[in-house]
Amino acid sequence: MSLVTLADVLQPALKNGHAVAGLVTLGWEEMRAYVRAAEAEGVPVILQAGPSCREHTPLPVLGKMFRHLAEEASVPVVAHLDHGYTHEDCQIAIESGFTSVMFDGSRKPLQQNIDETAAIAEMAHAAGVSCEGEIGFVGYSGGEQSSGTDPEEAAVFAKNSGVDAMAISVGNTHLQQDKDGPGLDEPRIRAIEAVTDIPLVIHGGSGVPVAQRTSLARSSAICKFNIGTELRMAFGHALRDAVNADPDRFDRVSILKETHDPVMTATRTVLQAFKGAA
Secondary structure (H helix, E strand, O other): OOOOHHHHHHHHHHOOOOOEEEEEOHHHHHHHHHHHHHHHHHOEEEEEEEEHHHHOHHHHHHHHHHHHHHHOOOEEEEOOHHHOOHHHHHHHHHHOOOOOEEEEEOOOOHHHHHHHHHHHHHHHHOOOEEEEEOOOOOEEEEOOOOOOOOOHHHHHHHHOOOEEEEEEEEOOOOOOOOOOOOOOHHHHHHHHHHHOOOOOOOOHHOOHHHHHHHHHHHHOEEEEEEEHHHHHHHHHHHHHHHHHOOOOOOOOHHHOOOOOHHHHHHHHHHHHHHOOOO
């Protein structure tokens, strides 16, 4: 199966009532497990390189890793830049073979966010690449507070930015480790849906109750949920178990191999929640 763009997987999701997981990667071990899980479930997958991943591994290397996995996969795979903060971030990703870029201008005034996002969307589309933008601000657990998306601003942003998908702030929070909160603000989601017609994206999906993920995937314009924290936790637990099982073992390859099955299993559970009704 060839590498595909974000629009290639989100438009069918919007039409047919399901969602696609944007899985945050930090290294080879989990990105490979993500693709194997998607193959086992028979669904597309979006591999995402966020800021912390890019600090560890350069974008040109990540592009080659993503593309290699996609070329070998039996399901569609999107190579996605998550939270690109500058025009240069997005340009380097496009030059490195990514098929989708997310420009995060959410901290900027509305018109500046629209103008900068539109310029990046134009650059991306000229290269055959999709573009995701963000309106409203999704905060961080224990850090910056969220600013909810205003439906009227969302309508203007969706119309004038040229994006293929729009991330919104509706009660979601980055880096949330539990799902015990009230979940997403569904009235705000419905208000945004009423004035826009593009796929919507939830960042900080790890904190969204699983039942609500499934309900919204099937019944709303939310077509992409970003999942990072809960899968990083699965990787961390598996790695800790592998290290502690034999204090004398030092070969990193043998240790890291033991993270594959637990991460793949956790990922399959995540992916199952986004499928459409049978």
